[in-house]
């Protein structure tokens with residue numbers, strides 16, 4: 001029989017920190033048409049008609065709704081693009097971002 005003793009290995013490989021995801025949040029207003037909000041959600045966030053309608057109506061009823069989560073730079077770019085799409089048509093449509101807890 002072999003009598004080598006194995007030393008218990010201690011972990012040396014550092015865990016890779018996962019970058020925090022950021023939420024894109026749709027904010028309700030009294031002016032942007034519902035159908036336009038749905039169109040922007042489908043175009044910018046690739047939501048289906050059904051998903052886009054649910055997000056829009058949730059923001060309409062509760063004031064805000066989380067659209068999706070992305071790495072920080074992607075969340076900020078999408079929020080800006082979607083907000084600008086409303087601005088170009090003269091609507092106060094607003095998307096914001098915040099880090100996930």
Ligand code: TYC
Pocket residue numbers: 026027028029030031032033034037056057059060093094
């Ligand atoms: N409240 C708007 C209306 O009644 C529709 C709307 C929904 C606007 C959600 C913005 O984030 C929003 N026309």
